[in-house]
Amino acid sequence: MNIQAPFGALHSNLPTRSNSVSCGEIFAIESQNVSYSVKNEKGNLVPILRNCCLKIPSGQFWMLLGPNGCGKSTLLKILAGLLSPTDGFMYVRKPRSFVFQNPDHQVVMPTVEADVAFGLGRFNLTNDETKLRVAKALTAVGMYDYLQRPVQTLSGGQKQRVAIAGALVEECKVLLLDELTTFLDESDQFGVIKAVKNTLSSSEDVTALWVTHRLEELEYADGAVYMEDGRVVMHGEASAIMDSIESRKASYNSTINS
Ligand SMILES: Nc1ncnc2c1ncn2[C@@H]1O[C@H](COP(=O)(O)OP(=O)(O)OP(=O)(O)O)[C@@H](O)[C@H]1O
Numbered sequence: 001m002n003i004q005a006p007f008g009a010l011h012s013n014l015p016t017r018s019n020s021v022s023c024g025e026i027f028a029i030e031s032q033n034v035s036y037s038v039k040n041e042k043g044n045l046v047p048i049l050r051n052c053c054l055k056i057p058s059g060q061f062w063m064l065l066g067p068n069g070c071g072k073s074t075l076l077k078i079l080a081g082l083l084s085p086t087d088g089f090m091y092v093r094k095p096r097s098f099v100f101q102n103p104d105h106q107v108v109m110p111t112v113e114a115d116v117a118f119g120l121g122r123f124n125l126t127n128d129e130t131k132l133r134v135a136k137a138l139t140a141v142g143m144y145d146y147l148q149r150p151v152q153t154l155s156g157g158q159k160q161r162v163a164i165a166g167a168l169v170e171e172c173k174v175l176l177l178d179e180l181t182t183f184l185d186e187s188d189q190f191g192v193i194k195a196v197k198n199t200l201s202s203s204e205d206v207t208a209l210w211v212t213h214r215l216e217e218l219e220y221a222d223g224a225v226y227m228e229d230g231r232v233v234m235h236g237e238a239s240a241i242m243d244s245i246e247s248r249k250a251s252y253n254s255t256i257n258s
């Protein structure tokens, strides 16, 4: 079984793929002993993350799992630069982009084309360059045929794919995706996962970290990180993490039923 305690001999044991190393960078995401605390109403520090360590190889699709409230979204927001760690070191390849759980919180323009092009407004691109980049990003997530559709007529999963295209159009190198499939039905759920997989296989240097509580999604991942109570407790091959979570569940169930 290839599960690591965070760090130790990670370099030699992490799963690899032929396109996993790009531009000389082995890891697109790295955190070492990242901690995060908040002050409660009495002014005391409450730890949310404790010494979190992880390393995600470039070009791979990794998932971050753990029980409700264990700190997954907080860690993802720190990796996205939306929160600052209280302590520790981290590196995330840039540009990086955070995609939220609820697609309605990030879709801003009336049509698919305008929404994906929105973030390009700050670059000095010609119309043709903009159209080309929008087309490329929408093709990667399988949404090119919806170019002229009003965003409000899309399903939740299609809106998520448009949101991912909005990140890709800015040539984002790291996608940080927080429970995108929570509100989706099964076909939309796998549509979004396949869009991320397709994006990674068609581009050598995009890396994705996907937060989920759905164990069945692990089947699509190259690797996984499992958290409990603000700590990273397992880190390694997705299949090994899945076996380990299932055996933890089985032992928990047998304890409460005995
Ligand atoms: N600003 C804050 N102030 C106080 N507590 C916070 C703050 N941010 C997060 N927390 C707490 O930290 C813990 C971790 O929250 P977080 O949202 O990261 O968990 P999560 O693993 O993403 O949970 P879920 O699976 O429900 O999405 C929770 O107990 C949450 O209530």
Ligand SMILES: [Mg+2]
Pocket (backbone or CB within 6 Å): 072, 073, 074, 179
């Ligand atoms: Mg969360």
